[in-house]
Amino acid sequence: EDQVTQSPEALRLQEGESSSLNCSYTVSGLRGLFWYRQDPGKGPEFLFTLYSAGEEKEKERLKATLTKKESFLHITAPKPEDSATYLCAVQVLRGGSYIPTFGRGTSLIVHP
Amino acid sequence: GAVVSQHPSWVICKSGTSVKIECRSLDFQATTMFWYRQFPKQSLMLMATSNEGSKATYEQGVEKDKFLINHASLTLSTLTVTSAHPEDSSFYICSAYTSGFSYEQYFGPGTRLTVT
Numbered sequence: 101e102d103q104v105t106q107s108p109e110a111l112r113l114q115e116g117e118s119s120s121l122n123c124s125y126t127v128s129g130l131r132g133l134f135w136y137r138q139d140p141g142k143g144p145e146f147l148f149t150l151y152s153a154g155e156e157k158e159k160e161r162l163k164a165t166l167t168k169k170e171s172f173l174h175i176t177a178p179k180p181e182d183s184a185t186y187l188c189a190v191q192v193l194r195g196g197s198y199i200p201t202f203g204r205g206t207s208l209i210v211h212p
Numbered sequence: 213g214a215v216v217s218q219h220p221s222w223v224i225c226k227s228g229t230s231v232k233i234e235c236r237s238l239d240f241q242a243t244t245m246f247w248y249r250q251f252p253k254q255s256l257m258l259m260a261t262s263n264e265g266s267k268a269t270y271e272q273g274v275e276k277d278k279f280l281i282n283h284a285s286l287t288l289s290t291l292t293v294t295s296a297h298p299e300d301s302s303f304y305i306c307s308a309y310t311s312g313f314s315y316e317q318y319f320g321p322g323t324r325l326t327v328t
Contacts, residue, residue: 131315132315132316134315134316134317136319141303141322141324142321142322143216143218143305143307143319143320143321143322144256144305144307144319145319146214146316146317146318146319149315149316187255187256189317191315195269197261197269198315199258199261200246200258200307200315200317201258202255202256202258203255204254204255205255207253
């Protein structure tokens with residue numbers, strides 16, 4: 101069964117304390133792994149797409165990496181404004197169409 | 213680019229009435245849009261896939277007659293919650309693919325529905 105699992109469920113960091121979020125997946129025929137950021141009461145904001153193992157992408161303090169089984173979102177020297185829920189998603193082939201499947205997310209709180 | 217809007221951003225309605233939520237892709241054409249529901253502190257729950265010019269595909273457990281979806285053009289999809297009840301109160305979010313290849317989804321800002 102196709103699955104996406106994110107860990108940890110919640111993460112508290114001090115400002116400047118780097119860490120990583122994990123997204124492990126089991127899916128037949130990966131067609132991209134996507135990272136999003138969601139602030140409370142808002143729609144998710146697109147961050148990255150990774151298509152193949154070994155691929156890396158960076159944006160400010162965020163760096164996303166991909167292996168054959170999981171993806172990591174590394175946060176370097178986080179700031180309080182990085183506090184949000186981070187979601188990862190993959191495309192799952194179902195009924196002839198690719199349907200997005202999301203993990204439950206990691207709630208990140210960065211304390212000043 | 214890749215902006216998706218939703219209207220209204222919040223709505224309060226009485227039990228038994230219907231509410232329509234609009235989702236528009238402002239700067240691109242979206243052949244496929246998705247409708248999600250999100251409960252507090254929970255992840256996104258896919259309700260249905262909306263394809264322009266055809267019937268929506270609903271996820272298992274989602275009532276087709278309660279949640280009517282219409283994707284009449286390449287830039288507009290609507291979700292109508294019919295005969296709303298308090299348990300339909302939730303945060304509804306739409307998204308759209310920007311192209312047939314990238315599968316990157318861009319999300320609307322969401323609509324908070326409260327049924328009294």
